[in-house]
Amino acid sequence: MLKTPIDRVRHAMNGPTMGTRWSALFDAxxxxxxxxxxxxxxxxxxxxDRQMSTWTPASDLMRLNRAPVGEWVSVPPELMEVLARGLxxxxxxxxxxxxxxxDVVAAWGFGPRHTDPQAMRAALxxxxxxxxxxxxxxxDELKIRKHAPMTLDxxxxxxxxxxxxxxxxxxxxxITDALVGLDGEMRACGQRPDGRPWTVALERPDFEKRAPLSVLELADCAVATSGDYRHWLELGGRRLSHTMDPALGGPATxxxxxxxxxxxxxxxxxAWATALMVRGLRAGQELAGHRGLKAIFIERVGETLRQSVVGWTNGDEYRPPDSSGAIPELSFAS
Known part of the structure; x- marks a missing residue:
């Protein structure tokens, strides 16, 4: 197995941001x-964070949110890029x-304020x-305007x-070989010093603890996960996810x-991980197939987890669970 050359050293960096931490791992x-x-x-x-946070009243996004309907608002190019892609x-x-x-995210208490029952009922x-x-x-002019009341998130x-x-x-x-991440979103380029792809864990959807479910090997690609188990509230004895369904005006069901x-x-x-969560299992799988996405869906079936994938064309990249119910290792290389 190859080892890091003696003229190179491993750098592991991290820092706080957006209520979580960013990280970077590379050899130089x-x-x-x-x-x-x-x-x-x-x-x-x-x-x-400074431009796009909903937790900071002075952010460029919140300035846009406060602007009257019909008024052009100048925005920085980074915010314009993200909004354009989001649309x-x-x-x-x-x-x-x-x-x-x-407004719906805030009403259900997933923003900087507590839940607002009146706003929740109004949105539903x-x-x-x-x-x-x-x-x-x-x-071209880096300007945006709303044609109806809207709160962006x-x-x-x-x-x-x-x-x-x-x-x-x-x-x-x-730097050509690195793995960077922010919370559950990660991106890799190149490879590890041993010539293998970068390895990250696919998290088990557990409400109580953080634990790996399977392993992803990333080579020049990014990965993002949306789930119902990390941010949620309990209402009437039922856990409701922070993922909002635009059609419902409340948590996706x-x-x-x-x-x-x-x-x-x-x-x-x-963004696509969120969209597929909102669509649900079957419709989400159909949408992923239609858009040519590679996606991993995990559903709860009683006390067990069932894993299915869309977009894998090489059988070696995914092995279905065996008769014991074990979840296999997954790998992806672009």
Missing amino acids: STATDSFPIRRALAEDVELV EIGRQSGGAFDVGMG GTARASAHEVLELDR LSGIAKGYAVDRMMAVLGRFE GSPASVTVLGKSCMDAD
């Missing part, structure tokens, strides 16, 4: 000054992914236009975008326990 020459790399990574992640995935998903659900079942129908973007896409920016930062420092999406862009994988 012993002559490499790691301080500017760490600083650049932290600055890029904080730029995303496009909203169209492609038939509205399952919608960046205009901020109320007909609403999708963000891609209401938001007008002038990408980018929690289903901004972390993936931050991961993509982290990988771009390492590219500027000519009938969703699988988790959906993991793999692709070139972590921003896209992040």
Whole structure:
């Protein structure tokens, strides 16, 4: 097995952001000054948080949310890029992914404020236009305006975008083999020093503890997971996920326990994982197949977990559970 050459050293970096932590793992020459790399990574992640947070009243996103209907608002290019991609995935998903659900997220207590029963009742079942129908973007002039009242929330896409920016930062420092992540969103480039792909755990959808379910091997690709087990509330003895269904105006029902999406862009994988959760197991699988996505669906069947995949064309990349019910190792290489 190959080992890290003696003129190279392993760097493991991390820091706080967005209520969680970012991380970067890579090998570089012993002559490499790691301080500017760490600083650049932290600055890029904080730029995303500063522009796109719903927890910070001064963020560019919240400034846009406060703007009157019909008024053009200037936005930075990064926010424009994420909103434009979010609207496009909203169209492609038939509205399952919608960046205009901020009022519903807040009503159910998944934002900076507590649950608001009156707002929850108002949102449930109320007909609403999708963000891609209401938001007008002038990408040349970096201006946006709303044509109807709408509260934007980018929690289903901004972390993936931050991961993509982290990988771009390492590219500027000519680092070609790395694994970066932010919470459950990760992206890999190149390979480990032993010549193997980067290995990450696919998390077991457990409400009580964090534990691996299976393993993914990433080679020049990104991965993002959306699930019902990490952020939820209990209402009437029932756990309700933080994933909001635009058609319901409240938490998605009938969703699988988790959906993991793999692709070139972590921003896209992040948004599509949410969209497929909203669609539910069968409709989500059909949508993933139609859009050419590689996705892993995990559903609860009684006390057991059932795993299914869409988009795998090579039988060696996925082995179904054997008769013992064991969950196999998964690998993905683009």
